[in-house]
Amino acid sequence: MSDESRTFALAHFTAHARPRVLERVTWHLDQGHDVVIVSASPQLYVEVVAEHLGVAGGLGTRLATDARGLLSGGYLGRNCRGKEKMRRLNAWIESRHPGVATTIYAYGNSRGDRRMLRAATFPFNVGRLGPFGALRHFPRLRAEELVALSAE
Secondary structure, eight states, X not given: OOHHHHHHHHHHHHHHXXXXXXXXXXXXXXXXXXXXXXXXXXXXXXXXXXXXXXXXXEEEEOEEEOTTSOEEEEESSOOSSTHHHHHHHHHHHHHHSTTOOXXXXXXXXXXXXXXXXXXXXXXXXXXXXXXXXXXXXXXBOOHHHHHXXXXX
């Protein structure tokens, strides 16, 4: 990845990161949880953000390249959303914790996150549309939940 791409990824993340979600990532890391970012965004950017945050992994949509190593405009595999997001997450969990039942905290902001949220032990809607969004049936992430979870 070029320095320009890395700079772009971090600048975009910095401009759009939500403080409450970042607080939650910090809380999970403080608890010793294995944290992975799973996004439909290009994996090359997701990996930069994962490294920046110090989390265990980043899964995103893999972009296809041609014989010269240039982006071809297609995907390598499927777009990392919906069913594919769940498949990739399950594979990641199994590779890190084979045969172990895991507690999953999941945070979603789009329709493509519904399957992952339904499968999570603790699902949270962090979308901006609140009661009008596709994730309205999932609990919203609120600051006071950090305090409650820290007491557990």
